[in-house]
Structures are given as C-alpha cells and as structure tokens.
Amino acid sequence: MSKKMVGVFLVFMCFLFIIGLVLIFSAPSSGQNAGTNAIWKRGGSIDTWEYQQIIESTTSAYRTGGLVISLVGGFGMLLSGYALFKENIRTA
Secondary structure (H helix, E strand, O other): OOHHHHHHHHHHHHHHHHHHHHHHHHHHHHHHHHHHHHHHHOOOOOOHHHHHHHHHHHHHHHHHHHHHHHHHHHHHHHHHHHHHHHHHHHHO
16 A cells, blocks of 8 residues: 555544544533433423433443444554555565
8 A cells, every 4th residue: 555545544443542532521411412402302390300301322332433433543543654664674
C-alpha cells in the first residue's frame, strides 16, 4: 500500500477513535435526554422504574457503541502507524 493510502487510513481511524470517545463521554446526557423525551411523550407522567430503565438502557447503548467504534479506530491507528513505520524503514 502506498504512503498516501496509509496516511488517509490513519486519518480516518483517528476520526473514528474521536467519534467513539465523544459517544462514550456523551452517553449519560443522551440517556437523560431519552428519559426526558419519554416523559414528554407520555404527557408528563411516567413510572419511575420505566424512566430509570430508559435512561440506563440508552446510556448503556451509547457507551457500548462508542466503545466498539473507539476500539476499531484505535486498533486501526496502531496498524496504520505500524505500516507507516515499516514503510519509512524500507525507504531510509
């Protein structure tokens, strides 16, 4: 693979890693927003247990999705960094 392709891949993986981190750190507020929206959709009243379940499941889903995306991005960054390193060793 050429250096340019590996460089583009590295930038893409960095972007994925950052998106994953943003999802992980915004998970609690997303869960809270989902709970608030559920209250609004049901006319201002909802069972406490159901409200808590909505918040926890949404937070968990965002956190899991962010974890997967950031792991893929981080692993891709490592691989493309290694490929760039090996390419620079050959040309030096």
